[in-house]
Each structure stands twice: as C-alpha cells, then as structure tokens.
Amino acid sequence: MAAALWDSDVGGEDFSPSATVVPFDPPIPLLRGPVPAGPEDDPSAGPFVLAFNDAASWRSALDATRSKLIEQCEAGARVGCSITASNKCKPPWWKSLIGYTATDFAEREQCEEREMSSCLAVSKEACLHFAKEKCLPPFRDARIAYKSWKGVPLVFAPTIHANSEPICKQEEHSSNSSDSNSEITNYRASVLMEKPA
Known part of the structure; x- marks a missing residue:
C-alpha cells in the first residue's frame, strides 16, 4: 500500500525517496x-x-600540505614565467613596420622555450623553499x-x-x-x- 502511494503520480509530483x-x-x-x-x-x-592521533598521521598531513603548496606555487610560477618569456622574446617595435617573417616566429618560439625552461628551474627551487618555510612553524609545534x-x-x-x-x-x-x-x-x-x- 505504501509502495503504491510512493509510485502513484499525485498532482504530477514525484515524492518517492529517490526524488526527495x-x-x-x-x-x-x-x-x-x-x-x-x-x-x-x-x-x-x-x-x-x-x-x-599518531606520528604517521602527522607525517601524512605534513607531506600532503607540502606537496599542495608546491603544486600551487609552481602553477602560479608557470603563469609568471610565460608572461616574462613573452615580454623578453617579443620582437622590437620596428619589426612591425617591415612585417614579420616565418623566421621571426621560429626564433621567438625558441627564445620563449629557453626562457620558460630557465625560469621554471629557478621557480622550482623557490617553491620548494617556500613550502618548507610555510610548513615548518605549524608542523614543528604541532x-x-x-x-x-x-x-x-x-x-x-x-x-x-x-x-x-x-x-x-x-x-x-x-x-x-x-x-x-x-x-x-x-x-x-x-x-x-x-x-x-
């Protein structure tokens, strides 16, 4: 009887447990x-x-927090590095007057790859140091x-x-x-x- 009530369509509304x-x-x-x-x-x-609760849960929380900080720091660094590489490798203003060539674009691409690679290498070390610095006080005193x-x-x-x-x-x-x-x-x-x- 109850099942019939749930399955019945009262006023076009579904009052079954799966819907409510x-x-x-x-x-x-x-x-x-x-x-x-x-x-x-x-x-x-x-x-x-x-x-x-124990040393293992403390260690797990420390590792998870450190890796999350590094991940977020490196994501931000990638954005900054791409902007820096683009600014460093853009052609001089007078190139636009005579027109760009395929060689210009190829050189700029190679330049941006070099700049990104060196910038990310530096930022990786900085992110490791940042994560260690941020995690040390709270986890040391926990x-x-x-x-x-x-x-x-x-x-x-x-x-x-x-x-x-x-x-x-x-x-x-x-x-x-x-x-x-x-x-x-x-x-x-x-x-x-x-x-x-």
Whole structure:
C-alpha cells in the first residue's frame, strides 16, 4: 500500500525517496582531536590541546600540505614565467613596420622555450623553499598524542628515534609526590623533525 502511494503520480509530483532524499558527501575526518593537556602545557589555554592521533598521521598531513603548496606555487610560477618569456622574446617595435617573417616566429618560439625552461628551474627551487618555510612553524609545534596516555603516567626516555614516537616509560611516583596524578598525554612534533627547534 505504501509502495503504491510512493509510485502513484499525485498532482504530477514525484515524492518517492529517490526524488526527495538529498545525498551528502561523507564528512571529512578531522586531522587532529582533543586530548587532555599535560603538565607541561599552559593551563591558561584550557584543559585540552589539539593533537594528531599518531606520528604517521602527522607525517601524512605534513607531506600532503607540502606537496599542495608546491603544486600551487609552481602553477602560479608557470603563469609568471610565460608572461616574462613573452615580454623578453617579443620582437622590437620596428619589426612591425617591415612585417614579420616565418623566421621571426621560429626564433621567438625558441627564445620563449629557453626562457620558460630557465625560469621554471629557478621557480622550482623557490617553491620548494617556500613550502618548507610555510610548513615548518605549524608542523614543528604541532602536538602528537601518545597512544597510551589514558591512565598511564609517561615520561620521556633519553633516546628518541627520528621516524617514530619518542620512547616512553612509566613514571615512578613516590607516595609523597605532589604530581602523582599528572601524566604526559602528548609531545611536540619537533622531536620527529630532522632539525628540532
């Protein structure tokens, strides 16, 4: 009965689920999530800090951001280089008085190819430097959550590997310790970078 109602053409309008339900794209997962602030964090900033889930997600976000910046920078550089090459290789004004020849156009094409090639080579290096400069401060200071922060007080061990989380160990608290309930829930990503800040 219900199906018949959906299929029936009432007043020329289609009220079937396929016509009335609006599909939405699935939500994009957040890059960072809140974790409780640790004893080293500024208490005035609140009880939580935003942190990447692990070192792999931080590294993935850094690589994706860097490559996107380079891609956009190089696209802009191509436009600038084409304008520069066209201006450098255009024939002198008096050539228009005597008329252009096929040789003139061939020379201009070769000139623009040379200028574009050299300009793009310079801009590629500049774009790499630009992306590195823009990514360094936010990703160096980003927080990464410890996988085992819940209920386990952790401290840094002396050894830190470049491509993994810092080695952690359980802190030995004495019964007289005033901060026996404090725990380290996150660490800064600078320890994962080649040159820590």
